[in-house]
Amino acid sequence: MRFGIVTFPGSNCDYDTYRxxxxxLGEEAVYLWHKDHDxxxxxxxxxxxxxxxxDYLRAGxxxxxxxxxxxxxxxxxxxxxxxxxxNGFQIACEAGLxxxxxxxxxxxxxxxxxxxxxxxxxxxxxxSQYDVGQLLTIPIAHGDGRYTADEDTLxxxxxxxxxxxxxxxxxxxADAWWSPNGSMHAIAGIVSGAGNVLGMMPxxxxxxxxxxxSADGVGIFESILARVAA
Amino acid sequence: MSRFxxxxxxxxxRGLLDPQGKAVTDALRTLGFGGVxxxxxxxxxxxEMDASxxxxxxxxxxxxxxxxxxxxxxEDYEIASVSAL
Numbered sequence: 001m002r003f004g005i006v007t008f009p010g011s012n013c014d015y016d017t018y019r020x021x022x023x024x025l026g027e028e029a030v031y032l033w034h035k036d037h038d039x040x041x042x043x044x045x046x047x048x049x050x051x052x053x054x055d056y057l058r059a060g061x062x063x064x065x066x067x068x069x070x071x072x073x074x075x076x077x078x079x080x081x082x083x084x085x086x087n088g089f090q091i092a093c094e095a096g097l098x099x100x101x102x103x104x105x106x107x108x109x110x111x112x113x114x115x116x117x118x119x120x121x122x123x124x125x126x127x128s129q130y131d132v133g134q135l136l137t138i139p140i141a142h143g144d145g146r147y148t149a150d151e152d153t154l155x156x157x158x159x160x161x162x163x164x165x166x167x168x169x170x171x172x173x174a175d176a177w178w179s180p181n182g183s184m185h186a187i188a189g190i191v192s193g194a195g196n197v198l199g200m201m202p203x204x205x206x207x208x209x210x211x212x213x214s215a216d217g218v219g220i221f222e223s224i225l226a227r228v229a230a
Numbered sequence: 231m232s233r234f235x236x237x238x239x240x241x242x243x244r245g246l247l248d249p250q251g252k253a254v255t256d257a258l259r260t261l262g263f264g265g266v267x268x269x270x271x272x273x274x275x276x277x278e279m280d281a282s283x284x285x286x287x288x289x290x291x292x293x294x295x296x297x298x299x300x301x302x303x304x305e306d307y308e309i310a311s312v313s314a315l
Contacts, residue, residue, distance in 0.1 A: 061298065061301070065298075094301065099303075100303060101303045103247075104250060106249045107249070108250060148303075150303075182249070
């Protein structure tokens with residue numbers, strides 16, 4: 001299976017993501033240049049983390065108009081898998097592929113640390129290798145990760161089971177919602193209505209080997225593989 | 231065609247948590263500005279453009295706001311001024 005990883009000017013997790021796919025998953029990975037109009041036959045597209053266009057205007061606001069986004073949106077509209085990590089999540093929201101927006105962390109600080117996530121839905125294309133309630137340790141590294149949406153949107157995505165990962169484990173209560181960035185409902189990752197687009201702020205590509213402190217992120221890549229290869 | 235300068239104010243939507251505005255509010259109070267009730271920090275964008283008249287310049291800038299300059303999910307905008315150059 002071929003994973004296409006989009007490189008925008010300012011992307012900085014494209015190489016890590018490439019390594020996660022090629023070395024850990026053992027699948028083919030290709031870089032997709034943002035100025036091209038060619039997904040190179042990718043079965044799965046990944047929008048990686050970074051600071052595309054220097055986060056000018058708003059994080060992801062300019063990248064969504066990059067030439068390749070036309071093909072990326074068409075790929076998502078066809079129902080093909082799109083994994084949007086960190087800055088990719090911001091781009092996907094700006095592009096209207098996912099509801100809501102990511103705002104400045106409530107602490108006003110850039111937060112770079114491993115966090116605990118709880119798997120809230122293990123039936124999505126991206127989470128089938130996990131169990132509901134399973135706790136994962138995956139790092140975050142962002143300044144604009146506060147998931148925000150209006151009440152109607154929140155109740156809709158909650159009602160439809162589209163919250164896939166939630167931050168938990170604040171001081172004193174390991175199971176309670178706890179958000180390192182002020183996200184509404186402690187939301188760390190959501191899927192689109194059709195279920196084929198996952199946006200998440202934590203970096204699964206940075207948690208693919210015990211040497212990195214955690215291999216809990218591998219399940220996301222394996223879940224995609226299991227579903228798409230089937 | 232004439233040239234216009236259009237200024238736009240973009241601020242976080244009312245009711246959304248605005249930590250930056252709150253931090254500035256607290257700092258102002260610390261400085262002794264006790265009357266400060268609320269502060270919102272946003273962006274001020276100035277667009278210089280050619281358009282057939284003032285209303286076209288304003289309408290075009292609104293379109294820019296809807297499509298790029300502001301994110302309607304989280305921000306409100308207002309045209310602050312339109313001046314002929």
